[in-house]
Each structure stands twice: as structure tokens, then as C-alpha cells.
Amino acid sequence: MRIGELAQRAGTSTRTLRYYEQHGLIRSRRATNGYRAFDEAELRVVHEIRSLLAVGFDLDDIRPFVACLRAGHATGDVCPDSVAVLRRKLAEVDACRDRLDAVRDQLHHQLTEAIAHREKTCLRRTAP
Amino acid sequence: MRIGELAQRAGTSTRTLRYYEQHGLIRSRRATNGYRAFDEAELRVVHEIRSLLAVGFDLDDIRPFVACLRAGHATGDVCPDSVAVLRRKLAEVDACRDRLDAVRDQLHHQLTEAIAHREKTCLRRTAP
DNA sequence: GCTTGCCTTGACACCGGCGGCAACGTTTAG
DNA sequence: CTAAACGTTGCCGCCGGTGTCAAGGCAAGC
Numbered sequence: 001m002r003i004g005e006l007a008q009r010a011g012t013s014t015r016t017l018r019y020y021e022q023h024g025l026i027r028s029r030r031a032t033n034g035y036r037a038f039d040e041a042e043l044r045v046v047h048e049i050r051s052l053l054a055v056g057f058d059l060d061d062i063r064p065f066v067a068c069l070r071a072g073h074a075t076g077d078v079c080p081d082s083v084a085v086l087r088r089k090l091a092e093v094d095a096c097r098d099r100l101d102a103v104r105d106q107l108h109h110q111l112t113e114a115i116a117h118r119e120k121t122c123l124r125r126t127a128p
Numbered sequence: 129m130r131i132g133e134l135a136q137r138a139g140t141s142t143r144t145l146r147y148y149e150q151h152g153l154i155r156s157r158r159a160t161n162g163y164r165a166f167d168e169a170e171l172r173v174v175h176e177i178r179s180l181l182a183v184g185f186d187l188d189d190i191r192p193f194v195a196c197l198r199a200g201h202a203t204g205d206v207c208p209d210s211v212a213v214l215r216r217k218l219a220e221v222d223a224c225r226d227r228l229d230a231v232r233d234q235l236h237h238q239l240t241e242a243i244a245h246r247e248k249t250c251l252r253r254t255a256p
Numbered sequence: 257g258c259t260t261g262c263c264t265t266g267a268c269a270c271c272g273g274c275g276g277c278a279a280c281g282t283t284t285a286g
Numbered sequence: 287c288t289a290a291a292c293g294t295t296g297c298c299g300c301c302g303g304t305g306t307c308a309a310g311g312c313a314a315g316c
Contacts, residue, residue, distance in 0.1 A: 004292065014293085016274065033282060035293055055231050058272070077242040078249075086239045093232045097225060103183050104221045111214045114205040121206075132262065142263085143304060161312060163263055186302075 001038045003028075010046040017046070023059055025049055025066055045069055048076045056093075061085050129166045131156075138174040145174070151187055153177055153194055173197055176204045184221075189213050 007014045020026045021036070026045055028036035045066055052062045064085055065076030076082060135142045148154045149164070154173055156164040173194055180190045192213055193204030204210060 002293075013275080015276080018295090019274065033293080035282085053273085055234065075242075075245075077238050078245045080246075083239065083242050083246070086235055086242065090232065090235045090239060093228055093235060097228050097232065100221055100225050100228065104218065104225065106183065107214055107218045107221060110205050111211065111218060114203075114211050114214065117203075117206045118208075118211070130263075141304075143306080146265090147303070161263080163312085181303085 001040065001042075003036050003038070006038045006042060006046065009043055010050065012046065012050065020046070020049060020059075025059060025062065041069075057085075057089065061089065129168065129170075131164050131166070134166045134171060134174065137171055138178065140174065140178065148174070148177060148187075153187060153190065169197075185213075185217065189217065 001009075003014045003017055007017055010017075017026065021028060026038070026042050026049075028038050028042070031037050048065055048069060049059075049062055052065060053059075064079065064081035068076045068079035068082050071079065073079060077086060129137075131142045131145055135145055138145075145154065149156060154166070154170050154177075156166050156170070159165050176193055176197060177187075177190055180193060181187075192207060192209035196204045196207035196210050199207065201207060205214060
């Protein structure tokens with residue numbers, strides 16, 4: 001399979017696939033003319049990459065999942081390294097959510113205060 | 129007040145202040161030697177900028193708050209434009225939190241599944 | 257006059273996952 | 287033979303707030 005076909009089947013671009021290869025996430029042999037030749041298995045790898053990216057992982061985070069697939073496992077998340085990343089990411093997400101909640105509360109507070117202040121000073125002109 | 133003093137008092141860098149000025153967020157006169165001269169009031173403006181940046185606003189979002197302060201209000205958030213930004217940001221934060229929750233659930237699910245699978249296949253080697 | 261420390265503008269670097277273009281080789285269909 | 291459609295490598299751009307450096311002007315104390 002050449003790069004164009006893989007890109008189309010994976011729903012991405014050739015540019016992206018070359019980028020992944022450059023960063024060691026996917027592999028290819030080379031045909032005599034220099035064209036990349038991909039195994040069928042790479043399609044699955046690309047899907048794994050894409051779905052993890054969509055969740056917010058970066059390419060470094062994804063590397064263990066790809067390795068896990070290459071090791072012959074049915075899914076990329078059952079290997080220890082992948083599990084470690086999952087744990088770390090879960091913690092990150094939780095932390096992010098906490099910060100976001102704090103921000104949300106602050107914004108909410110600021111908003112209600114500002115509106116209250118406006119009503120107090122402006123005698124509100126919008127329809128009641 | 130010159131730029132170095134303002135930077136020190138605001139707890140930021142001269143580079144940052146020039147950037148804010150370049151983007152119309154703070155103002156200065158020029159002394160005869162070409163040095164920037166800042167009013168005391170700008171210190172407050174810089175504080176407003178910094179605290180909103182810390183919450184996750186970008187410079188464009190912050191502009192109305194600065195204008196509100198310049199209009200003579202005690203805080204930057206009581207003007208209609210500021211309130212509009214607060215509302216929009218609050219909505220954005222809520223949306224972000226929803227996505228984050230979905231991601232969290234997916235990660236949690238994936239993690240527990242992966243661990244379950246490992247226990248099933250590996251007969252767990254860690255201490256019980 | 258010389259050093260030290262402030263100021264000026266301008267420009268490059270960063271981060272990360274690509275998009276897009278240039279300049280060129282290969283294959284295939286007409 | 288030629289055009290079209292594919293492939294190759296390589297490099298710039300983006301986004302946004304800053305760090306950082308260069309090359310130079312100004313102020314003040316010795």
C-alpha cells in the first residue's frame with residue numbers, strides 16, 4: 001500500500017503520515033522507486049494514533065500504544081507503559097478539570113457581581 | 129514612571145509591557161529622550177491584564193476590561209462589553225469542561241478495561 | 257572620558273501538529 | 287509523446303505570549 005491509499009483509508013493526509021513516520025510512529029519499507037510501502041497493519045496503527053490525538057494526547061504519549069499494537073496485542077492500551085500513560089493522563093485531566101472549575105466559579109462570581117453592580121448603578125434599561 | 133519601574137511594580141518584564149503597548153492595551157507618553165513615561169493608572173491596568181491572562185483570557189478578550197477601567201470604573205468587569213466577554217468565556221469554559229469530562233470518562237473506562245484484561249491474561253505478578 | 261545601567265527598536269526562537277509550496281522523479285492512461 | 291496523477295525531500299507559516307540577543311542612544315557617578 002502506498003502513502004496516498006493509506007492516507008485515504010485512514011482519513012488523513014499524506015503530509016500527516018510522513019510526519020508520523022518521521023517521528024517514528026509508523027513504519028514503511030521502500031519500493032525500488034523510492035516510494036513508501038506500508039503494511040496493512042499500519043492502518044490500524046494510524047487509527048490508534050488518530051483516536052488518541054483526538055482525545056488530547058501528544059505524539060510522545062502515543063508511542064507506547066503503538067509499540068503495544070506492534071507487540072501483537074489486540075488493543076494498544078493493555079501494556080504496562082500504555083497503562084502508565086493512561087494513568088498520568090487521567091491525573092492530568094482531573095487536575096485540568098479542577099483548575100477549570102475554579103476558573104468557572106471565579107467567572108461566575110465576577111459575572112454576577114458585575115451584573116449586580118450594573119443594576120445598582122444603572123437602574124437597568126432592558127425590559128423587565 | 130519609566131518602563132523598568134512599571135515592570136518591577138507589576139511583577140512582569142519590560143518585554144511584556146512593550147508587547148501590551150504594541151497591542152494597544154497600555155498607553156504611554158514619551159519623554160524628550162524617547163523613553164516611555166507611564167501614568168500611575170497604568171499599573172492597575174497591567175494588573176487587570178495579568179489576572180485575566182492567568183484565568184485563560186487572551187489579549188483580545190481583555191481589551192474591553194481595560195477600556196472599562198479607562199472609562200473610570202472601579203473594576204474592569206462592570207461594562208457591557210466586559211460582561212459579554214465574561215458570558216462568552218463562561219460558556220467556553222463550560223463547554224471545555226464537558227469535553228474534559230467526556231475524555232475523563234473515556235480514559236477511566238479504557239484504564240479499567242486494560243487493567244482487567246491484564247489481570248485476566250497475566251495472572252497478575254504484583255503482590256496481592 | 258569611562259563605566260554602569262537604564263532605555264530604544266527589531267528580529268529570531270519557542271511549542272506541535274500539521275498545511276502548503278517548491279522542485280523534482282515515476283507511473284500510467286490516452 | 288505528453289499530460290495527469292502520484293511519489294519524494296525540504297523548508298516556511300501558524301498561533302500567542304515571552305525570552306533573549308543585537309546594536310545603539312541616554313543619564314549619572316567616578
